[in-house]
Amino acid sequence: MKQPSSAQTLAACAAVALLALWSTVNFYGATEQATGSSADVYKVGEQDARFQDLTPALPATGIVGYVSDVPTSQTLGAVLRDGAQYALAPRLVREQSLKPGAEWVIGNFSKPLDVTQFGRERGLTLVRDFGNGVVLYRDGAH
Amino acid sequence: MLQAISILLAWLIGFLLVQALDPVRNMQPRWAAVLFHAALGAGIGMGVTSVIFLLLDVSGAASPGAIFGIDIALVGGLAWQCLHSRSRGVALSSSGDATPGFRWTWLLALAFGIVLLIACIRMVQMAVAVPAGEWDAWTLWNLRAKFLAGPSGAWRYALSPLLYGTHPDYPLLLSAFIARVWKAGGDMDAVAPVVTAFAFFASLIALLVSAVALLRGAASAWLAGLVILSTTSLLIWAPSQYADIPLAFYYLGAITLLLLDAAATGGSQKALFLAGLCAGLAAWTKNEGIAFLVTILIVFLAFTMWQRRTGAAMIRAGWLLAGAVPGVLLALWLKFFLAPATDPLVTQGSSGLARLHDASRYAEIAKGFISNLLNLGSGVTHPLILLAILGILLRWQLEERYRLPALIATTALVLVFLSYCGVYLITPYSLAWQVQSSFDRLILQVWPSFVFIFFVMLRSIADPGSPRPAVKVATRKSETISARREPAGKQRR
Numbered sequence: 001m002k003q004p005s006s007a008q009t010l011a012a013c014a015a016v017a018l019l020a021l022w023s024t025v026n027f028y029g030a031t032e033q034a035t036g037s038s039a040d041v042y043k044v045g046e047q048d049a050r051f052q053d054l055t056p057a058l059p060a061t062g063i064v065g066y067v068s069d070v071p072t073s074q075t076l077g078a079v080l081r082d083g084a085q086y087a088l089a090p091r092l093v094r095e096q097s098l099k100p101g102a103e104w105v106i107g108n109f110s111k112p113l114d115v116t117q118f119g120r121e122r123g124l125t126l127v128r129d130f131g132n133g134v135v136l137y138r139d140g141a142h
Numbered sequence: 143m144l145q146a147i148s149i150l151l152a153w154l155i156g157f158l159l160v161q162a163l164d165p166v167r168n169m170q171p172r173w174a175a176v177l178f179h180a181a182l183g184a185g186i187g188m189g190v191t192s193v194i195f196l197l198l199d200v201s202g203a204a205s206p207g208a209i210f211g212i213d214i215a216l217v218g219g220l221a222w223q224c225l226h227s228r229s230r231g232v233a234l235s236s237s238g239d240a241t242p243g244f245r246w247t248w249l250l251a252l253a254f255g256i257v258l259l260i261a262c263i264r265m266v267q268m269a270v271a272v273p274a275g276e277w278d279a280w281t282l283w284n285l286r287a288k289f290l291a292g293p294s295g296a297w298r299y300a301l302s303p304l305l306y307g308t309h310p311d312y313p314l315l316l317s318a319f320i321a322r323v324w325k326a327g328g329d330m331d332a333v334a335p336v337v338t339a340f341a342f343f344a345s346l347i348a349l350l351v352s353a354v355a356l357l358r359g360a361a362s363a364w365l366a367g368l369v370i371l372s373t374t375s376l377l378i379w380a381p382s383q384y385a386d387i388p389l390a391f392y393y394l395g396a397i398t399l400l401l402l403d404a405a406a407t408g409g410s411q412k413a414l415f416l417a418g419l420c421a422g423l424a425a426w427t428k429n430e431g432i433a434f435l436v437t438i439l440i441v442f443l444a445f446t447m448w449q450r451r452t453g454a455a456m457i458r459a460g461w462l463l464a465g466a467v468p469g470v471l472l473a474l475w476l477k478f479f480l481a482p483a484t485d486p487l488v489t490q491g492s493s494g495l496a497r498l499h500d501a502s503r504y505a506e507i508a509k510g511f512i513s514n515l516l517n518l519g520s521g522v523t524h525p526l527i528l529l530a531i532l533g534i535l536l537r538w539q540l541e542e543r544y545r546l547p548a549l550i551a552t553t554a555l556v557l558v559f560l561s562y563c564g565v566y567l568i569t570p571y572s573l574a575w576q577v578q579s580s581f582d583r584l585i586l587q588v589w590p591s592f593v594f595i596f597f598v599m600l601r602s603i604a605d606p607g608s609p610r611p612a613v614k615v616a617t618r619k620s621e622t623i624s625a626r627r628e629p630a631g632k633q634r635r
Contacts, residue, residue: 035271039272085285
């Protein structure tokens with residue numbers, strides 16, 4: 001096969017270099033939104049702060065129960081639960097309605113409500129309301 | 143601080159291990175050989191220390207003291223081995239391939255540096271904006287890392303079927319490495335997963351550039367770097383902390399080593415051993431890696447038997463398999479003992495086969511493939527356009543000695559990708575959702591390896607009259623040109 005001429009080689013190198021530079025500039029422009037505060041669409045970065053005061057009140061590991069005003073079948077409910085799970089690991093968060101039995105139960109709420117009454121309806125005793133929708137209950141069975 | 147030291151120690155262990163085996167002995171340019179050792183060493187170091195940590199964790203012995211103690215012992219032992227092998231190898235290290243000269247190489251290197259800098263600035267900004275990573279990072283990989291780094295016994299939760307929407311049977315390399323760093327440092331801050339993600343990305347780019355430089359010269363290497371950095375979706379996924387970039391690294395590591403084995407002057411099978419190690423670590427990174435490991439072992443054995451005597455082929459495949467042993471054993475342990483499969487994809491039995499008759503699924507997968515392939519880049523700066531320009535203007539020149547490994551690598555990658563498509567065909571989940579949420583990452587897993595093979599096949603870039611790295615240059619099957627005399631160490635084994 002015929003070898004490429006010097007001009008062809010130069011043209012190929014110049015084209016690739018310039019297009020790659022252009023590509024990076026495009027990438028820089030196209031990802032502007034991915035660097036702002038709106039980039040964390042699930043607000044997972046905020047969960048550590050929300051659960052910061054609750055964490056020391058729980059055992060270092062083990063299974064903790066979970067209740068919320070938003071069913072986990074909804075996207076928001078699943079995001080709330082998974083965010084709580086990530087913030088509270090290495091504890092395993094388990095929905096109280098699916099698998100009761102955990103002594104400590106986390107309440108994770110999307111809006112203000114009567115958390116004492118919410119717990120009572122589920123056989124849970126309020127231990128402490130940490131604010132910002134985060135509550136600690138104890139299962140009445142224990 | 144302790145976290146940074148533990149990451150550096152992991153890199154040092156990998157670097158010394160690769161240095162001790164030295165798969166690019168006597169190859170030129172030397173900067174590329176050092177970069178190759180550093181890049182491959184980073185990935186192998188993260189993989190090997192991740193495996194050691196998991197064993198410590200499961201046995202209840204994981205502690206900062208145990209982690210650093212083992213790391214320091216390994217660094218000492220490997221450093222001694224390197225010094226020992228270097229003193230024996232002095233007489234061998236005088237020869238080397240001449241690399242092709244190209245007067246504009248410095249300009250390509252400069253362009254690569256600028257592109258890399260701009261891309262890295264943006265990726266760091268993206269990582270700062272979402273330090274916990276994207277969805278799979280914090281619901282899967284980093285979450286499991288938290289369990290592994292937890293108090294004694296908490297590691298079991300990483301494999302618990304009680305975890306929501308996650309996959310307890312997913313391999314643990316990435317999670318265990320992050321957990322190791324957290325355990326060594328004594329806290330679980332968000333920096334470790336971010337640094338790990340960037341370390342794998344940087345190693346991937348460095349591995350590609352250095353391997354192309356060793357096989358095809360520096361100018362080709364910088365072009366390969368420019369093409370891979372034009373892959374916009376790679377730059378977007380790199381800071382997401384998903385396991386697809388580490389997996390792409392191990393695929394590329396295995397494939398570069400297969401090609402370097404063909405170029406090696408030492409006459410040993412060390413590159414094959416390291417290729418097997420990379421394939422094994424791929425199997426310990428994601429389930430797709432298991433398909434890669436099985437495929438590359440079978441394809442390597444089949445093609446090598448086709449070219450050589452059965453006994454010689456078995457010996458070479460044995461070296462590949464020997465390197466893969468840690469990954470194979472860990473994958474078997476995970477799949478059969480720690481976390482038997484609960485995924486409906488595996489447990490559905492023969493019902494999935496019925497979906498093979500649904501023609502609309504084939505169409506949907508093909509559509510998803512084309513759409514996601516186009517989304518690798520954007521407009522006229524798409525990496526496929528860059529490759530087309532290079533292919534048309536520079537043309538092909540696959541050296542005879544690289545034909546078999548290039549064929550093995552290409553066949554294995556194509557089969558692995560077809561296996562991905564096969565899983566889409568039988569998945570019990572919504573196909574549209576699966577294609578939409580994962581196809582771009584599946585393409586990314588194999589893309590760096592395809593770029594590497596492309597550059598191995600592309601004519602190397604050189605000024606007229608400059609020495610080329612070719613030993614035996616074959617432009618057509620029937621036409622073989624001896625460019626210059628082959629050094630004694632390069633005779634086909």
